[in-house]
Amino acid sequence: MKSVDFIKLASSGVQEIQPYQPGKPVEELERELGLTNIVKLASNENPLGPSEKVIASLASVYPELARYPDGSAYELKRRLSEFLNVAENKLTIGNGSNDVLELLARVYLSRDNESIISQHSFVVYPLVTRAIGAELKVIPAKNYSQDLDATLDAISGKTRMIFIANPNNPTGTWINEDDLTKFLDQVRDDVIVVLDEAYFEYVQEASYPNGIALTEKYPNLVVTRTFSKAYGMAALRLGYSISHPDIADLMNRIRQPFNVNAMSLAASLAAIDDQDHVRRSVEMNTAGMRYIEAECQRLGLGFIPSVGNFLTIDFGRDAMPIYDGLLHEGVIVRPIGVYELPNHLRVTIGTTDENQRFVNALEKVLK
Ligand SMILES: Cc1ncc(COP(=O)(O)O)c(C=O)c1O
Numbered sequence: 001m002k003s004v005d006f007i008k009l010a011s012s013g014v015q016e017i018q019p020y021q022p023g024k025p026v027e028e029l030e031r032e033l034g035l036t037n038i039v040k041l042a043s044n045e046n047p048l049g050p051s052e053k054v055i056a057s058l059a060s061v062y063p064e065l066a067r068y069p070d071g072s073a074y075e076l077k078r079r080l081s082e083f084l085n086v087a088e089n090k091l092t093i094g095n096g097s098n099d100v101l102e103l104l105a106r107v108y109l110s111r112d113n114e115s116i117i118s119q120h121s122f123v124v125y126p127l128v129t130r131a132i133g134a135e136l137k138v139i140p141a142k143n144y145s146q147d148l149d150a151t152l153d154a155i156s157g158k159t160r161m162i163f164i165a166n167p168n169n170p171t172g173t174w175i176n177e178d179d180l181t182k183f184l185d186q187v188r189d190d191v192i193v194v195l196d197e198a199y200f201e202y203v204q205e206a207s208y209p210n211g212i213a214l215t216e217k218y219p220n221l222v223v224t225r226t227f228s229k230a231y232g233m234a235a236l237r238l239g240y241s242i243s244h245p246d247i248a249d250l251m252n253r254i255r256q257p258f259n260v261n262a263m264s265l266a267a268s269l270a271a272i273d274d275q276d277h278v279r280r281s282v283e284m285n286t287a288g289m290r291y292i293e294a295e296c297q298r299l300g301l302g303f304i305p306s307v308g309n310f311l312t313i314d315f316g317r318d319a320m321p322i323y324d325g326l327l328h329e330g331v332i333v334r335p336i337g338v339y340e341l342p343n344h345l346r347v348t349i350g351t352t353d354e355n356q357r358f359v360n361a362l363e364k365v366l367k
Contacts, residue, residue, distance in 0.1 A: 011133050012133065013111075013129075013130040013131060013132060013133035013134070014130065014131055014133075016130050017126075017127055017130050017131065018338065020123060020124075020127065021338065022043075023040065023042040023043055023332060023334065024332075026038050026040050026332070029327070029332065033327065033328065033330075035328075035330045036330075037330060038330045038331070038332060039330060039331045039332070039350065039354045039357050039358065040332045041331065041332065041333050041347050041348040041349075041350050041354060041358055042332045042333055042334045042346075042348065043234070043334070043348065044169065044199075044229060044308070044309055044310045044348045045228075045229075045232070045234050045348065046229060046230060046231070046232030046234075046281050046309070047284070047348075047349070047350040047351045047354060048232055048277070048280065048281050048284060048351070049232045050231060050232040050233050050236075050267070050271065050277075051231075051232070051270065051271055051274035051277035052274075052277075053270040053271070053273060053274045053277075054231075054232075054233060054267045054270045054271050054274070056270070057266045057267050057269065057270035058263055058266065058267060060266055061262045061263050061266050064262060065262070067262075068258050069258055069260065069261050069262035069265055070262075070265060071257045071258050071259075073093040073260055073265060075265070075269060076093060076265055076268055076269060077091050077093065079269055079272055080240065080272070083272050084212055084242065085212075086212060086215075086242050087245070089245040089248060089249075090215065090242050090243055090244070090245055090248055091240055091241070091242060091248060092240060092241045092243065092248045092251040092252060092255070093238070093239075093240050093259075093260050094238075094239045094240060094241070094255070094259060094260065095237045095238070095239075095259045095260055095261075095264075096226060096228060096237040096238065096239045097196070097198055097224045097225060097226040097228070097239025097240070097241075098124050098239065099237075099239060099255075099259060100224050100239050100240060100241045100251070101124055101125070101128055101163075101194065101196070101224060102124075102128045102131075103251040103254060103255055104128075104161070104192065104194055104222060104224075104241070104247075104251065105128035105129060105131070105132055105134075105161070106128075106132065106254055107247070107250045107251055107254060108160050108161050108192050109128075109129060109132045109134035109160060109161060110132065110133070110134060110160075111132070111133040111134065112134075112158070113134055113135070113158050113159070113160035113161075114129075114134055114135035114136065114137055114156070114158045114159055114160065114161075115129045115134055115135075115136060115137070115159075115160065115161040115162065115163060116137045116138075116139060116151055116154055116155065116159055116161070116162045116163070117129075117136065117137070117138055117139070117162075117163045118138070118139050118141050118145075118146035118147065118151070118163075118164075118168070119138055119139065119140050119141040119340060120141050120144060120168070120170065120171050120339050120340060120341060121146065121163065121165055121168055121339075122163075122165050122168065122169050122170075122196065123338065123339070125163040126138075129161075134160075135158065137154055137159075139151050139154055141171075143173070144171040144173050144304050144312075145168070145171065145173035145174075145175070146164055146165075146168065146173075146175065148175065148179055148180075148182075148183040151183070152183065152186050152187070155187065155188065155191060159188075159191050160190075160191060160192060161191065161192045161193075161194060162187065162191060162192070162193050162194065163194045163196065164180075164193065164194065164195050164196065165196040165198070166180070166195055166196065166197060166200070166208075166209070166211070167199050167200075167202075167203060167306070167307045167308045169198070169199070169308065169310070170310065170312050170334070170336045170339050170341065170344075170346045171304050171306070171312055171341075172304055172305065172306020172307060172308045172310060172311065172312060173304065173305075173306070173307075174203060174205065174208060174307045175209070176205070176207040176208065176209065177207050177208070177209035177210075178207065180195075180209045180214070181209070181214070184214065184217075184218045184221060187220070189218075189219070189220050190220070191220060192220050192222060192247070193218070193220055193221050193222070194222050194224060195211045195214075195221060195222065195223045195224070196224050197211050197223055197224065197225050198224070198225065198226045198228070198229055198239075199229055199230075199307075199308040199309060200225065201229070201230035201278055201281075201282055202229070202230060202282055202285055202286075202307060202308055202309050203307045203308075204282075204286065204307070205307060208307075211223040211242075212242050215242055215243065215244070219244040220244075221243075222241050222242070222243040222244075222247060223241060223242045223243070224239060224240070224241045225239060225240055225241070225242075226238070226239040226240075227239065227264075227267075227268050227271055229309060230278050230281050230282060230309075231268075231271045231277075231278065231281075232277075232281065233264070233267055233268070233271060236261075236263060236264040236267050236268075237260075237261075237264055238260060238264040238265075238267070238268050284349075284351070284352075285309045285349050287352075288349035288350060288351075288352065288355045289306070289309075289311060289349050291352075291355055291359075292311055292347065292349065292355055292358070292359065293305075293311065295359045295362075296311075296313055299362065299363060299366060301313050301314065301315065302314035302316070304344075309348060309349050310346050310347060310348045310349060311346070311347055311349065312336065312341065312344050312345070312346045312347075313344060313345055313346075313347065314343060314344050315343050315344065315345070316343055317343055318342060318343065319335060319337075319342065319343050319344055319345045320335060320337075320342075322345060322362075322365055322366070323335045323345055325361075325364075325365030326345075326358075326361050326362065326365055329360075329361035329364060329365065330357075330361070331357060331358050331361040331362075333345045333346060333347045333348075333358070334346040334347070334348075
């Protein structure tokens with residue numbers, strides 16, 4: 001049999017992609033390390049899980065599992081439009097916000113243009129850009145945050161898309177309304193600005209911008225959101241975007257007809273109706289964040305101040321031995337060398353117990 005180099009046959013952009021490294025499942029680690037009761041603080045999930053109303057809503061779908069879901073997401077769009085006070089034709093629903101980010105890239109990026117991202121920004125932006133063969137410009141971060149002036153300076157005739165995460169994962173840094181609007185005022189109106197608000201519910205800063213309202217003033221601005229974080233529904237995969245109706249129209253043309261499943265559609269309606277659960281989740285996060293920050297200070301560790309549901313801690317040296325030590329104590333956090341932060345680890349804020357277990361394990365490992 002002749003041997004074919006299937007890697008070389010792939011489009012050059014795809015060849016350059018580094019595979020996404022998801023955290024190992026807890027069960028696999030428990031088997032490998034011979035531990036039980038592992039605490040997973042590695043993927044910025046909601047430690048409270050979803051609302052009980054969400055869990056109850058899933059059973060309503062069981063009798064209909066043989067049928068295709070509503071490909072138009074009619075009910076969800078109606079409900080979201082009411083809840084967010086936006087026109088339904090500005091909404092696009094996706095299988096997680098990753099799906100929506102990919103749809104945007106497929107609509108607007110090509111081999112002839114480029115996207116701009118910041119150093120230390122979310123891994124999916126380079127992934128969706130490269131998959132299409134578009135060029136990727138990475139702007140050095142400033143104090144771990146996106147440098148908007150440098151981003152403006154980097155815009156060229158080829159620029160079609162700019163990704164901004166607000167707040168950003170894995171740094172937890174954020175952009176205030178003044179800086180964002182000054183930036184948007186200067187961006188050419190044929191450049192699509194994607195404002196990723198996956199963690200916006202957690203932010204409690206007065207000058208945090210209202211991205212959705214800004215889409216009225218800036219038609220080239222697209223906001224993406226998710227039910228994976230504060231709503232605790234990461235396994236169900238549901239995200240959406242708010243954009244100019246023409247952008248939504250194009251995204252809807254290329255999405256898979258049934259990109260969102262019936263369970264997530266039912267669950268998201270129930271989730272919107274339980275805002276108390278979101279409030280509880282945010283309160284628990286804020287308290288946990290203050291606790292872990294204080295413990296880091298006590299242990300003499302630096303960290304990047306974060307407004308998300310995670311904190312990135314600076315060990316001032318290769319963080320992998322600390323990661324391994326924590327793993328052997330049964331606590332999984334996230335190494336972020338792939339984000340060019342090899343001396344840092346990102347920890348998701350957990351329940352009070354989980355946070356204490358993390359701090360105790362950290363103290364032991366550092367000794
Ligand atoms: C900044 C950011 N955007 C988007 C997502 C994607 O979330 P999902 O596809 O679950 O909606 C994540 C997930 O970790 C994220 O950190």
